[in-house]
Amino acid sequence: MNRGFAQTEYETRLARAQKMMAAHDLSALLLTTEAEIRYFTGFLTRFWESPSRPWYLVVPAFGKPIAVIPSIGAALMAQTWITDIRSWRAPDPVDDGVSLLADTLNEVAGVGRIGVPSGRESYLRVPQADWGWIKSATAGEFVPDHGITARLHAVKSDAEIAKVETACAIAGRAFARVPEIAGQGVALSTVFRDFQRLLLQEGADWVPYLAGGADRDGYGDVISPAGDIPLANGDVLMLDTGAVFDGYFCDFDRNFAIGPPSDIARSAHARLTEAVDAAAEIARPGATAAQLFCAMDQIVTNGAGGSDAGRLGHGLGMQLTEGLSLILGDHTPLVPGMILTLEPGIETAEGRIMVHEEDVVITQTGCRFLSPRAGPEMTVIT
Amino acid sequence: MNRGFAQTEYETRLARAQKMMAAHDLSALLLTTEAEIRYFTGFLTRFWESPSRPWYLVVPAFGKPIAVIPSIGAALMAQTWITDIRSWRAPDPVDDGVSLLADTLNEVAGVGRIGVPSGRESYLRVPQADWGWIKSATAGEFVPDHGITARLHAVKSDAEIAKVETACAIAGRAFARVPEIAGQGVALSTVFRDFQRLLLQEGADWVPYLAGGADRDGYGDVISPAGDIPLANGDVLMLDTGAVFDGYFCDFDRNFAIGPPSDIARSAHARLTEAVDAAAEIARPGATAAQLFCAMDQIVTNGAGGSDAGRLGHGLGMQLTEGLSLILGDHTPLVPGMILTLEPGIETAEGRIMVHEEDVVITQTGCRFLSPRAGPEMTVIT
Numbered sequence: 229m230n231r232g233f234a235q236t237e238y239e240t241r242l243a244r245a246q247k248m249m250a251a252h253d254l255s256a257l258l259l260t261t262e263a264e265i266r267y268f269t270g271f272l273t274r275f276w277e278s279p280s281r282p283w284y285l286v287v288p289a290f291g292k293p294i295a296v297i298p299s300i301g302a303a304l305m306a307q308t309w310i311t312d313i314r315s316w317r318a319p320d321p322v323d324d325g326v327s328l329l330a331d332t333l334n335e336v337a338g339v340g341r342i343g344v345p346s347g348r349e350s351y352l353r354v355p356q357a358d359w360g361w362i363k364s365a366t367a368g369e370f371v372p373d374h375g376i377t378a379r380l381h382a383v384k385s386d387a388e389i390a391k392v393e394t395a396c397a398i399a400g401r402a403f404a405r406v407p408e409i410a411g412q413g414v415a416l417s418t419v420f421r422d423f424q425r426l427l428l429q430e431g432a433d434w435v436p437y438l439a440g441g442a443d444r445d446g447y448g449d450v451i452s453p454a455g456d457i458p459l460a461n462g463d464v465l466m467l468d469t470g471a472v473f474d475g476y477f478c479d480f481d482r483n484f485a486i487g488p489p490s491d492i493a494r495s496a497h498a499r500l501t502e503a504v505d506a507a508a509e510i511a512r513p514g515a516t517a518a519q520l521f522c523a524m525d526q527i528v529t530n531g532a533g534g535s536d537a538g539r540l541g542h543g544l545g546m547q548l549t550e551g552l553s554l555i556l557g558d559h560t561p562l563v564p565g566m567i568l569t570l571e572p573g574i575e576t577a578e579g580r581i582m583v584h585e586e587d588v589v590i591t592q593t594g595c596r597f598l599s600p601r602a603g604p605e606m607t608v609i610t
Numbered sequence: 611m612n613r614g615f616a617q618t619e620y621e622t623r624l625a626r627a628q629k630m631m632a633a634h635d636l637s638a639l640l641l642t643t644e645a646e647i648r649y650f651t652g653f654l655t656r657f658w659e660s661p662s663r664p665w666y667l668v669v670p671a672f673g674k675p676i677a678v679i680p681s682i683g684a685a686l687m688a689q690t691w692i693t694d695i696r697s698w699r700a701p702d703p704v705d706d707g708v709s710l711l712a713d714t715l716n717e718v719a720g721v722g723r724i725g726v727p728s729g730r731e732s733y734l735r736v737p738q739a740d741w742g743w744i745k746s747a748t749a750g751e752f753v754p755d756h757g758i759t760a761r762l763h764a765v766k767s768d769a770e771i772a773k774v775e776t777a778c779a780i781a782g783r784a785f786a787r788v789p790e791i792a793g794q795g796v797a798l799s800t801v802f803r804d805f806q807r808l809l810l811q812e813g814a815d816w817v818p819y820l821a822g823g824a825d826r827d828g829y830g831d832v833i834s835p836a837g838d839i840p841l842a843n844g845d846v847l848m849l850d851t852g853a854v855f856d857g858y859f860c861d862f863d864r865n866f867a868i869g870p871p872s873d874i875a876r877s878a879h880a881r882l883t884e885a886v887d888a889a890a891e892i893a894r895p896g897a898t899a900a901q902l903f904c905a906m907d908q909i910v911t912n913g914a915g916g917s918d919a920g921r922l923g924h925g926l927g928m929q930l931t932e933g934l935s936l937i938l939g940d941h942t943p944l945v946p947g948m949i950l951t952l953e954p955g956i957e958t959a960e961g962r963i964m965v966h967e968e969d970v971v972i973t974q975t976g977c978r979f980l981s982p983r984a985g986p987e988m989t990v991i992t
Contacts, residue, residue, distance in 0.1 A: 274820065277819040319730060355728055355733060421811075421814075449682070453656070
């Protein structure tokens with residue numbers, strides 16, 4: 229599968245952004261985080277793991293985005309479609325790009341309004357001290373971006389969908405090989421390590437996320453690191469991965485029975501897949517996130533209205549989780565091109581849960597599974 | 611090697627923090643990022659990959675820290691030494707923990723001063739809209755934390771140093787096996803994928819960072835993802851990894867000659883190790899970051915004062931890069947327990963560089979290598 233995108237992909241994203249910016253009277257957008265900057269540029273690097281340097285992208289009301297970035301990234305940014313690249317030698321303890329950014333904003337936006345992502349999930353990847361200085365050195369007025377960046381990210385192009393689908397296929401092949409690495413007596417930490425190796429072997433570029441758990445008929449939570457306790461007969465093993473292909477995530481899990489599953493575990497798994505089916509059945513343009521939540525919640529809690537996980541699915545794409553939440557309070561209508569996870573959880577015993585997750589894309593008429601859909605029966609590892 | 615830390619480790623960290631807080635008249639610290647929160651709690655999870663939920667830790671002037679976190683994390687936080695855990699079902703589109711946090715801050719700090727990390731590398735992992743609300747709902751005054759968190763992170767305990775040293779040993783074993791996976795005709799992207807597998811096999815928990823490059827006598831930059839071009843005789847292959855053991859990073863690289871190296875590459879590599887030696891020679895308590903920079907810069911640029919990489923090394927620990935920078939303008943004095951990378955770069959041709967990196971810890975009398983020190987000769991892969 230091809231890497232990167234055709235330049236038209238970025239031109240389309242920019243045109244959509246500028247149309248929304250005009251509607252909200254914004255002279256520029258100021259972006260500071262990995263996904264925000266990559267969306268408009270294609271700038272793909274793992275260097276964001278280093279918190280030391282700020283990176284800025286200015287999206288003007290007309291014309292192409294301007295990168296205001298550390299010089300260490302200038303060569304890579306020059307390989308993208310961005311042509312106006314302004315850089316400084318970072319880190320600079322005196323002026324770490326602040327003047328360069330303020331000059332750029334003043335040139336582009338004058339005294340106009342500059343939109344900054346401000347809603348759910350967003351943050352300013354800028355030291356507070358610098359942010360104060362940027363505000364005072366910039367003539368324009370910083371205002372919320374009216375959700376423009378979030379709305380753009382939420383609806384994927386066919387090329388983006390293909391990348392998530394590739395990531396899902398990679399993880400699907402790795403999940404199919406779990407019986408090679410897991411079984412009675414193998415420590416969960418060893419399974420985690422080996423499953424990451426399988427993901428890489430099957431084509432993942434890297435594995436930013438792996439969680440899971442294992443215990444009798446379920447697990448205590450789904451965000452803990454793996455311990456060294458060996459798997460035992462009667463355990464349910466769950467692995468949940470966010471593997472990346474070309475900058476796009478999959479995010480789904482699989483449950484495995486170590487030895488023949490108990491009736492409790494078998495029944496819980498069947499109900500989880502039933503809940504996924506119920507949500508997929510109604511997932512189509514115009515249905516809301518809350519409706520999908522209710523369809524699943526009815527099955528996993530008899531309609532109690534949720535659990536401590538907080539939601540039963542979420543958007544997915546350039547980030548492991550992004551955009552809408554499948555909760556009672558999110559009335560976002562689904563739109564073709566949205567990618568969602570369907571992620572019901574069920575309590576199997578006091579303090580013990582099972583979770584199942586699949587990835588789907590909203591189509592013109594319904595939804596299509598991107599992850600290789602699991603059936604009601606768990607794979608048994610003997 | 612043991613996982614986690616003894617509780618005394620956290621008690622010591624807290625006592626040091628509270629002493630500094632008293633000196634700056636701070637009634638509380640408000641922390642929002644992964645490293646900040648893990649430092650005081652031991653809360654270790656890869657779930658931070660998800661940007662959807664805010665997490666807060668309040669460090670009071672007296673008593674233990676208070677976690678104000680999404681309910682999905684409450685079970686894992688309860689396994690740490692933290693006992694006051696206040697949680698809400700996140701994401702909540704109406705009030706995503708803001709009221710719970712403001713109530714906690716008002717209870718702990720009253721109208722006092724609340725320190726927030728504000729300097730280099732720090733950011734507030736909070737949506738701007740929520741931050742405005744938090745400020746208005748809190749009686750206290752938010753002020754910069756006077757660098758307290760950064761100063762605490764900069765000086766490592768023996769237990770922390772042992773974890774970085776373990777991560778370094780893991781990466782050292784993986785680097786020693788690179789001839790198994792690299793050679794003429796192998797695509798760089800395949801080398802990247804297989805090197806991550808080696809790191810996991812050798813004991814890394816996960817591999818948050820891998821960069822590198824390969825080209826004749828050097829590479830264009832050191833932050834790009836790997837392409838599919840096969841390695842050729844005459845290439846220098848560089849791999850630079852930040853692998854994690856129990857939440858602590860190594861960060862060093864190795865250069866390999868694909869076939870016999872040219873005089874240019876051989877000489878550049880010898881000068882790079884000579885530069886590392888020069889910095890290590892003077893690295894001791896009281897020496898400054900700038901002095902280490904100058905010792906290396908003298909050798910790699912004849913004292914030109916730097917390059918586009920921006921620095922010749924940095925602090926290391928819970929993050930891939932943290933703390934001081936080896937640049938002309940950073941006069942931070944070294945202190946026993948600081949872990950640094952020594953990372954000189956050299957231009958080998960127009961637009962082409964070679965970089966070498968080792969990890970050292972400052973001791974009472976000098977420094978000690980944590981990474982298995984490379985010699986002046988590159989490993990040749992035939």
